[in-house]
Amino acid sequence: MYELGSLVEMKKPHACLIKQTGKKANCWLIKRLGADIKLHCQNCQHELMMSRYDFERRLKKILD
Numbered sequence: 001m002y003e004l005g006s007l008v009e010m011k012k013p014h015a016c017l018i019k020q021t022g023k024k025a026n027c028w029l030i031k032r033l034g035a036d037i038k039l040h041c042q043n044c045q046h047e048l049m050m051s052r053y054d055f056e057r058r059l060k061k062i063l064d
């Protein structure tokens with residue numbers, strides 16, 4: 001189960017690229033957990049909010 005502070009991978013990676021590898025980043029930190037979820041991209045520091053419903057649908061795996 002995920003919780004506040006968990007690192008997760010989404011089905012769709014973020015649009016930003018990891019400098020060292022040239023691959024799309026896909027590592028998000030859960031910064032807020034409620035009816036809406038706030039995710040923080042660990043590569044570019046971008047933050048986004050989505051409903052818990054969307055999050056559950058888009059979640060690929062929990063990295064912990």
Ligand SMILES: [Zn+2]
Pocket residue numbers: 014015016025041042043044045046
């Ligand atoms: Zn990013």
